[in-house]
Amino acid sequence: MAEKVLTKAASFYDVYERKSGAQDVTHYCPGCGHGVLHKLIAEAIDDFGIRDQTIFISPVGCSVFAYYYFRVGNIQVAHGRAPAVATGIKRTHPESIVISYQGDGDLAAIGGNNILQAANRGEKITVFFINNAIYGMTGGQMAPTTLIGQRTTTTPRGRTAANEGFPLKMCELISTLESPIYVERVALTDPKNTSKVRRAVRKALRNQIENKGFSFVEVLSACPSGWKMTSVQAKQWMVDNLLPQFPLGVFKDVSKELEPSERSKVVFSTENMNELLNIPSEENIRTDVPKPLTKFQNPRIILAGFGGQGILMLGLGLAQAGMQAGYHVSWIPSYGPEMRGGTANCHVILSEERIGSPTVSKPTVLVAMNLPSLEKFESQVEPGGLIIYDSSLINQSPKRKDVKVLGIPATEMADNLGNTRIANMIVLGAYIAITGIMPKDVVVDALPIFIKHKKLIPLNVQAIEKGMAFVDKNNGHA
Amino acid sequence: MSKAVGLEKAKVVIREDECKGCNLCIEACPEDVLFEQKYLNRMGYHPAGYVGEGCSGCGYCFYQCPEPGAITVYKKGYVGEEVA
Structure with missing residues (x-):
């Protein structure tokens, strides 16, 4: 934070052309964690000078419109499939920086297998998993990460283990795999924890810049609308309820043991393709x-x-x-x-x-x-x-x-x-x-x-x- | 050619029209120099305001604010144009 001014990152568009009207504000609700994580990612992209190499994959969920905000290469993909698309992009463009950005419904429910397989293959991508324990976009239904006892529109009397099972803990799951090199859970709560989110974002991107391997950052985040409380109450609710269930910390980090290497480039020339496909x-x-x-x-x-x-x-x-x-x-x-x-x-x-x-x-x-x-x-x-x-x-x-x-x-x-x-x-x-x-x-x-x-x-x-x-x-x- | 002089005091500038009134900056401010305006902005939110004195340039409000461009913090010694 050596900069003398903190302001809108250059990796954001000046104008968000999603709708007519207010084209200078995001579509996120007041107090939503997405905006903060967006800012931290955009700032890192600025600071690392990787804007022209970055391909940002927007998921299905509230962050579906992220491509209106990030001034990078963008693609928006089918529900839960961001890690699969990221795999394809990264393998055909190994020189690029591929970011898979996913919410808890997208990553842990419909895309649960996609993320596990991509992690297990050790794809050299960066995954930001924003977990707010609820389906925000569709109006507050139970997510895989919803807490026991948490009321949602589909668990009106609170989630029970007997009926809906326990919250899925993705960092714990992914860190059991051998391939991932960095798995950390952080939380957008107070400024202290937010600065840890900032560090994790930068580390996960740095790992990819240095071509090291699969990095996974779970970011606990507030959904005041889905939780039906004010933004300030939502932050406190995270501290009181979310953090005890989803412990923060580094679950796995072998990035230091790995040597940085050059991100190679794949050349799709006609000759190469013909040779590959046995075409005379x-x-x-x-x-x-x-x-x-x-x-x-x-x-x-x-x-x-x-x-x-x-x-x-x-x-x-x-x-x-x-x-x-x-x-x-x-x-x-x-x-x-x-x-x-x-x-x-x-x-x-x-x-x-x-x-x-x-x-x-x-x-x-x-x-x-x-x-x-x-x-x-x-x-x-x-x-x-x-x-x-x-x-x-x-x-x-x-x-x-x-x-x-x-x-x-x-x-x-x-x-x-x-x-x-x-x-x-x-x-x-x-x-x-x-x-x-x-x-x-x-x-x-x-x-x-x-x-x-x-x-x-x-x-x-x-x-x-x-x-x-x-x-x-x-x-x-x- | 005049010599550039850095800001003598840190300051925060809030773009009221981009503020959604979540109050997270106000909560986070260790100097207690941010407050909620009485009036409504174009989106119908009470935007945050700066009392005009006392900002330490810590940036807590900037990193709590979910809007990319709503808050700009100039630290002490900043040289240059206002960016926002």
Whole structure:
């Protein structure tokens, strides 16, 4: 407090553009603790010179409008989800200072799991938890932190342990976890305690500036409106009731043992993203792949069979090869809670145009690797479409007469190659042969991208060739 | 060029229109130099006032006040323009 003047921090906006009318005052009730905590945070942001790096996450609750006040990066998030959003922001912008600001309903009730998981992961964020033992914004309902005996609109005769359980003590809970580096409870009561709040705010931010880890500051705060008393009475009520139940102090602090480190920066360049997502660079995308016959262009494909048949892998391979061939592609798996060996299916689209939705409801191609899949999807295939089925496992032909049908004993052929699981690649070979959607070498070039075990690649190539040869021999007819 | 002279005495300035009349500053003031005005401000609150003498510049009122801009405290020796 060396400054010779104490006044509105520069990290507050000059004008709060929330409503017309009084745009120089907050929306908080007289005597509310939010304003004081806001001031202490804004002052620290000023003093540390981090305004241009700070991202402040407003919760749901009275402080939902904090973004109208803080002259920093702001985002307002769904109820209780501030730690999850903070995680995402911090991980993608590790150089920034991320503040999650939450009330007791937001943090300890609906967001209870969010905060525990973020704390347990040791996200390098700063959490300010303002606890006033009540739901203020919605008119004074019981919060997880409401005291035993405290009257609220939902506990009109006072909270009882038998009916509503005991107040949740977040500092105590969080300090049992291994990852958090600093956990302290402070209280906005008298000037002495307020100066401890100020110190805690600064320490929690300093920890993040020094890239040390997860800091959590619980700030006991008055809600005169929710408690139905004057501001001055509310301060006394805190001392008499809140403090005995929520002891102040440092619950955990290992920040001194940690060395400060540089906050790194993540670069989201196209090259980095392509590498991360296995997307071929432009020069590796073929532009010379001839178009197939009209009826096979822009296929919408459903691939279905037993789990374990490599259905999802087949779809991935098709999409990957399609991407190399210059198509827009999508692949989306669809499976429910199934036993091992249950059914699996995926949707694949190869398109000359951008793809709006990756789900396929009316496929132009169905690949059915078992009978339940054929029975389930046969009727959905577009007239004029194509059905490929594994005739070694499906002993009945499709009933549709308005589609092209290819039965291929893929599983049997795979067995002959010495590996039952290669049936999927035999089907892939058959598909490219029958449709001419892309030449073999495009698929072969794509194999190393989606096959982890490189020694299996020759076998896969062999399987694709077998599938193609089968189609040539049978002229597309089973 | 005139030499800047610091404030001889600390003082507190209250922006009455930003005051919500919670009285926390009045309670906190160790010098007992803040009081509640008899009149109402634009929001219908009795704003806090300063008796005009006796401020020690401790800043207790500033850190008790929930409004970002309602109170400014100038400490003894402050040099410069009034900011509020």
